Amino acid sequence: STSTEAIRATLFPGDGIGPEIAESVKQVINVAGVPIEWEEHYVGTEVDPRTQSFLTWESLESVRRNKVGLKGPMATPIGKGHRSLNLTLRKELGLYANVRPCNSLPGYKTRYDDVNLVTIRENTEGEYSGLEHQVVKGVVESLKIITRQASLRVAEYAFHYAKANGRERVSAIHKANIMRKTDGLFLQCCREVAAKYPEIKYEEVVIDNCCMELVKDPGTYDVLVMPNLYGDIISDLSAGLIGGLGLTPSCNIGEGGICLAEAVHGSAPDISGKNLANPTALMLSAVMMLRHLRFNDQADRIHNAILRTIADGKYRTADLGGKSSTSDYTKAVCGHI
């Protein structure tokens, strides 16, 4: 849609620095003139029995209804017998693909300057099944579950994404030389989908080898698709190549066309409320959300404004070695839109 009728989108500012960086995002989206009406939902202080977590059922209903949302960091207090907020979201909303583009930022120097890849992670099963038990004392097991349905779905998404974004190659990451059946099924599904996209190159890379190549020569990778845990690992590794989670956007694709963009960094309680947080990852995630809504012009303008502000180097938050406050950095980005 490019009409001016307002689009309703859910906003989970999240914990810690979440509310501050969400404020920044609202500002830049405003300045870019995107008519978004936010439905804000805060992480609760009591466990909702329907979600078994601090995330309320109403929050989830909001995303289900709007089909689009933006999420800040959510810290899950450990060992309280309730579900992780992030896992609750993935499960309840059927967020089957986590998409993380990872591009070297001109102007923010790291050891790498040619990273231009996208990790697409299966987000619902695999090593995250939650199925674990003690067999006998001193012997425990976890189940990794791979299904044809979830593997096909994420593979379809990866190839669809590659084609829609002018990408040339999809690499399926696996350890099928060891987990022949589970990762073997995942690969088989990728191959079936690959056969329907003759214009996209397809390859299979063992995860250990992939990690070695990523640190030696990340420029050789394009789109990577993989089971849950490998995605967790490789997306963070890739983020590290360009400067860390404070600079990398992410977006989750869910059942029924849901798109939930999210910053995957932590809630940084130590600097929360001090106007020191870096809102870049959440801004870039919002850009992904805008592209999903086909506000491509506005997305481009915000994206370029962020890149320019970072390249300028005058307004940088402390995590990037600068001295800017969150609000000054945000103002600078707004100024470039």
Add this chain to the structure above:
Amino acid sequence: STSTEAIRATLFPGDGIGPEIAESVKQVINVAGVPIEWEEHYVGTEVDPRTQSFLTWESLESVRRNKVGLKGPMATPIGKGHRSLNLTLRKELGLYANVRPCNSLPGYKTRYDDVNLVTIRENTEGEYSGLEHQVVKGVVESLKIITRQASLRVAEYAFHYAKANGRERVSAIHKANIMRKTDGLFLQCCREVAAKYPEIKYEEVVIDNCCMELVKDPGTYDVLVMPNLYGDIISDLSAGLIGGLGLTPSCNIGEGGICLAEAVHGSAPDISGKNLANPTALMLSAVMMLRHLRFNDQADRIHNAILRTIADGKYRTADLGGKSSTSDYTKAVCGHI
């Protein structure tokens, strides 16, 4: 032992380039004056029913008897219904810890110059259990098994190693926020052992975060200990930081005090027999074997000769961008001993 009585050690030259690089190692050990008598065993051409692999029972008996050995690359033909050679070795010899020191090589430039870490990988269980099955059509599962016994054993080894080698810190790598029971048990074992080594710092790092930190700032890591698959991934990633598997040594510690050093790179069939292979990883692995045998002087001399040859840069094999043959490079190393 520093006597001149010959030590019997098993040698598996392995496949592909294995015999050539094993030849180089024999030469440098000879020149350094270490009295090793090699018992050579080749990978078979027929499956031995007792090992279910191309590795013969006699070869395994040789290591069990000598308690020390050196192994080149072994390629496992895929999908022939027999066991992987590497897994057979780990299983039959109870190789419970895989130790891979990873140090930036002065003179061989990569993006990193301050890598000085050691990965210690549990090598017998975890995601490598081999237990997998189809639950119903389209649904498969793999079992990850973590035992108190194997976790304690590798943790003990890691702390022992740290202390014996003047290391300051052991980091246990895990994903216990997701796999609470399996990785949780692994961590609990590490904590128990850590309590016995108050002089060694102990920390726990989530694997995704660890990979990100390794690419951003590997200099912050010292000794890392972890379950099987994480070790597979992180040891290759670390090798990538300093130039790849052609430059990184490895050694396996097994039941009854076995030490089996090995080059973990592939058998490179494309260049095999052409006098082009890089014997560095196998030479450095042999150095680890010599230290295990307490030929510390000779180990130092060989190690320094390798470093000097690489730093010189005059004799480098093709994989490092040079034009040297295996034998010229080996001669250069011998010249520096």
